[in-house]
Amino acid sequence: MSLFEVQQSLSLKQQAYEGIKNAIVLHEIPPGSALFERDLSENLKISRTPVREAILLLEMEGWLTSIPRKGTFVSKITTSDVEEVIQIRKALELLVIELLIPKITEGDVKQLHEIYVKQLDYVKDNGQFISIDKDFHIYLAELSGNQRLINLMGTISDQIRWFGVSALNLPNRNEQTLKEHAWIIECLKNKEVEKAKEAVSEHIEHTRLAILSSVGLSE
Structure with missing residues (x-):
């Protein structure tokens, strides 16, 4: 848009x-x-x-x-802005994984995969790519069944997109994001809680580093 x-x-x-x-x-x-x-x-x-x-x-x-x-x-993007939002995102998404694993269905996994496939189609369009990226993570939150958690994820999602859109200009960041999403889906399909949490943690950490690099901020 x-x-x-x-x-x-x-x-x-x-x-x-x-x-x-x-x-x-x-x-x-x-x-x-x-x-x-x-x-x-x-x-x-x-x-x-x-x-x-x-x-x-x-x-x-x-x-x-x-x-x-x-x-x-x-407003300008600062290191503290990025770090604070990433800390909140990580805590929320790890909780999402813990809550959704016991209840996730084959249909849910299929829906996640459909979002993933849709994102593949926009790998060269950063605006659409990051919009679908938001859909992927919000859908994970929805699968948790915790409405307050869903609302919290929605609250920070625009800031995450604001920080993250410039990171997609880095070489191969879109492709790497897709690989990370595929790994998350695979772990969820197998209902492997710890591996899924590890996949999410690595995805968020790679995103943090990419954002800081893309906007010229140091750790």
Whole structure:
């Protein structure tokens, strides 16, 4: 989804919010970039009032930073941002594995594999690839049956995409991600809890290192 593709059924404020946020997440508006209400209004074909309201909401959520007498800017990605989100993600996903293993069915594994195959089709399209990546991990959370856990995963999923989309520009990172997903699926198919947790841990660690490298941050 680009800056211009939003559901027309949403309110104008929500259309502006979704359009700007998705552009930020996918680095169509890169970290550190200045935002201008007029340009956003013209691009989104929405009046400046809902755009201004969306900007205020995005600032409250931490996506934007306003500097007096200078303007409003997309927040920059910092090492601490990445480390904190990755720590939370790892804790949540390991719990997901523990909860879903006893109840996962052949149908669930088949559905995971279908998501994997769909992701294969977009290995050269980073935007679609990382969107399907989100689907893969959210579906794992849904299989846990824990609604609060699902909600928590949903809460951090956009930040994970924001950090991760630049990592997909690294050589062979998309292909490596697919291999890691395939390993996770295989472990889940065999209901091997410890191996599945190991697969998830390695996947998250490789993602962490790729993100830090891609955005020019050191460990």
